[in-house]
Amino acid sequence: MSLKQVAISILTATCFTGAVALVPITAVAQDSKVTAAMDLLKSKANELGSPKIEGTDAVAGKEVPAIYFGSTKMNNNFTLVDDVVKEAGGTATIFVKSGDEYVRVATNVKKDDGSRAIGTILDPKGKAIESIKKGEAFYGEVDILGKPYVTGYDPIRDSDKHVIGIYYVGYLK
Secondary structure (H helix, E strand, O other): OOOHHHHHHHHHHHHHHHHHHHHHHHHHHHHHHHHHHHHHHHHHHHEEEEEEEEEEEOOOEEEEEEEEEEOOOOOOOOHHHHHHHHHHHOOOEEEEEEEEEEEEEEHHHHOOOEEOOOOOEEEOOHHHHHHHOOOOOOEEEEEOEEEEEEEEEEEEEEEEEEEEEEEEEEEOO
């Protein structure tokens, strides 16, 4: 082996080792961003008041339960999710439970045409739904409308502790 080949082999091994070492650091950094954004979303929602369902409302042509924090209806109201994104970046959503589905009623996740993805549902076969069905939070990587995101999903509970929706935050990977 020539000196040049040895140098290239050492350089390749060093780069590979460095890249492998950085992967966990990146994941931890994204996880802490997701956790901080989730804390911010929940805190801002809490400031509005207790979560509750009151009547129904049309969201993107679908009749779904109307979810409120205090007296502030979340359906078609983007102030909360947009405020969180202004402070923390990424994306944020409020889902409402409608039958067996969770429908995006306030979001800044965008569809391919650039419009807000309101009225779309949480993937019923996705990773997050299993945790939510158990009443547990989910943090991890998921596919949202065809794109990979590092995410957090946390159940929204009413005063009787029933899951009535989901808080979501995420960052495009």
